[in-house]
Amino acid sequence: MLKRINQKNGEKLSVLGFGCMRFPGKAGGIDEPRAIAMIRDSIEKGVNYFDTAYIYHAGKSESLLGQALTGGYREKVRIATKLPPFMVRKMEDARRIFAKQLTRLQTGYIDYYLLHMLTDKHSYDRLAGLGVMTWLEELKAKGIVRNIGFSFHGRKADFELILKAYPWDFCQIQYNYMDENNQATKDGLKLAASMGIPVIVMEPLRGGRLVTHLPPEVKKAFSAYDKNRSPAEWALRWIWNHPEVNVVLSGMSDESQVEENIRIASDAAPNSLTEEELKVFDNVRQVLQEKTRIPCTACGYCMPCPAGVDIPGCFSHYNDKYLTNDKSVRLKYFQNLGAMSAKPAYASKCISCGKCEAHCPQSIAIRDRLKVVSREMEGVLYRPVVGIVRKFIKIK
CATH class of the missing domain: 3.20.20.100 (NADP-dependent oxidoreductase domain)
Structure with a gap:
């Protein structure tokens, strides 16, 4: 060892x-x-x-x-x-x-x-x-x-x-x-x-x-x-x-x-x-990049979001859903961006101000993509359940 x-x-x-x-x-x-x-x-x-x-x-x-x-x-x-x-x-x-x-x-x-x-x-x-x-x-x-x-x-x-x-x-x-x-x-x-x-x-x-x-x-x-x-x-x-x-x-x-x-x-x-x-890892990354739905590099230039959305975090969880077929990714999205984060940072908090898109080096249509993330990762009960859990564990 x-x-x-x-x-x-x-x-x-x-x-x-x-x-x-x-x-x-x-x-x-x-x-x-x-x-x-x-x-x-x-x-x-x-x-x-x-x-x-x-x-x-x-x-x-x-x-x-x-x-x-x-x-x-x-x-x-x-x-x-x-x-x-x-x-x-x-x-x-x-x-x-x-x-x-x-x-x-x-x-x-x-x-x-x-x-x-x-x-x-x-x-x-x-x-x-x-x-x-x-x-x-x-x-x-x-x-x-x-x-x-x-x-x-x-x-x-x-x-x-x-x-x-x-x-x-x-x-x-x-x-x-x-x-x-x-x-x-x-x-x-x-x-x-x-x-x-x-x-x-x-x-x-x-x-x-x-x-x-x-x-x-x-x-x-x-x-x-x-x-x-x-x-x-x-x-x-x-x-x-x-x-x-x-x-x-x-x-x-x-x-x-x-x-x-x-x-x-x-x-x-x-x-x-x-x-x-x-070089094998270079080839692997190329495959993964081709399967990546949103080409976000997590550079953070789009941050901070005026509405508090963790834009790179939202995109990372969404990409994981398709890259690895991870069945627990929605739970992690719920925990990391909603229930257990210092402040809620999930996709549906986006107010479509567009400030982020002006700074994105990848020219991602961030507002549109956040709507997709919200639709696929949250669901109608997401916000109320986040609120209940946060109140229960007393995160303010």
Whole structure:
């Protein structure tokens, strides 16, 4: 298992991290004996970074990980878990959640603690205003939290603002060969590295969709170069080729995935892909571009929208619907642009002012395309349900 140095604290972290949100299931829950065996097997083979969260597996992920790490395994690994911002309305909420996390994980400290799924600068500012960052610094001074970071799902501009808002110990971003220009983007990755901030990568396979939902043309492009290399291996090697990446998380749900990922992680060094291999990705991107309904590059020139629409985000979710045949894309659209965003940013908020179109380098008819996105991604009950959910979790 290759390791990369955390430039902030000197720790050697396995390049493969175990994402604890897709454990094998049984009877509607986690197959606990099997999941524990997978965790311990991965540790024996060199994995030392485990990423979980308060809400994963309906709150069962942390407890399962804590159980798996008994018997001497805890001392061999680094635990990363997360504070869910939408559940924090006052400081007492954060303290209560953190105390429960320590109990679930059967530990007295958290190695890497994240603000979970920040979508914009406002979401960070709200938590900071409540005193969360000051509290985390107090925990860090006591050694109860070792590293303070955040995970991000939003636009590049907000990622850069959040990066510069606090002296972070690390950050976590979605990054893969399809998202090179989405969310934090490659520029954001490089910015974090230039600031000395370690980067943990999540969704390297887009929840498996870069394995199971690829267009046939993409699979053909990969197999034409090396028929023995799976789409998963191509995707992981592409990310590990980036020297700016410290750890790549994989939500492994069966033993074969653990075995394959550990094999790949044994020799996936930075800058190890050849020019010919990189050209394969050029061919893949060409196929994907041809299947892309809206040619948005997520450059952000159209932003900010006067009505609050996250234009690149709307187009990204809509494109995913056709690129990967992802059945959960409408749910993600609902969460990321409506129910769990700091402010609603879905397509139907467009007021057709046209300001965005004057700045679009791709000359996209943004207003017309947003109507299409609204029609296909929202439906008549979208707005009222968003309102109900936001009121329930008290997002303002």
